[in-house]
Amino acid sequence: MSTDTSLAVRSQEENWLPVLELAVEEVFEIMLGCRVKPVSQAEHHPSTEFTAMVGLAGALCGILTVCCDKETARELAKCMLGPEIADSEEEVSDALGEICNMIAGNFKNKLAGADGQCMLSVPTVIKGEEYTCYSLADGEQLETVMLFGGAPVAVRLQLHS
């Protein structure tokens, strides 16, 4: 193992997928009141109708995205806010962006040594599937898919090497 303990090197040497999965599970349980578990990516293919993104900068550099279909995004917002106030697309986007933001923050807070070395951007949400995203992140890619109400939600972390 390398003696370089920087986060970029550690991302290649350590398995961070369980850390990401735990970060996702905690956000869903605490903020949405529901338990989710990872499922097979081969059997579940999430839509990219709604994509929330949060950038990471500093010692850990990259982008975290959360993707799901429109109906699932609306259900996520209802879980966060209650049924009566999650009708507008603006609120649905805002809720998905905040979920993405909390997953990114929770993930980096769980990494020993990331203390104060990594910053988060404000969230961005893309609606519609007709887009191609080119990320400059060229390092490790972690991905997990969770089932929420029977529908897949993908959480992907792309890191810069």
Place this chain on the structure above:
Amino acid sequence: MDKIRALIVDDSSVMRKIVERSLRQAGLELEKVVEAGNGAEALAAIGKDPVDLILCDINMPVMDGLEFVRTLATIESAKGIPVVMITTEGSENHVVQALSAGARGYIRKPFTPEQVKEHVLPVVGKKS
């Protein structure tokens, strides 16, 4: 203090609603809730409307939460208003910066209603 006038500062309107709901779940009686999308809006709001408690995010556009707390500490009329940070930034460095700047509490997102109760009630003079 019976009813509280609260200022909730977060660039997400969804999160502002969740924080307000958490305050009510914590048992606070809210006389009024003022919302602001960033630190600059929060400073303007305080100038117009006195508040008893401020809940503030850190990562926001225009003026972030740390700059807001530092600026607030220089305003004579705002001194003594308790500020509790509610943020995804969980590093010790951020906690130290926030408390040094004058924040009275620090809650990491994701948060439970119990955490809001534990950190907010004491700063407004109520038992958690």
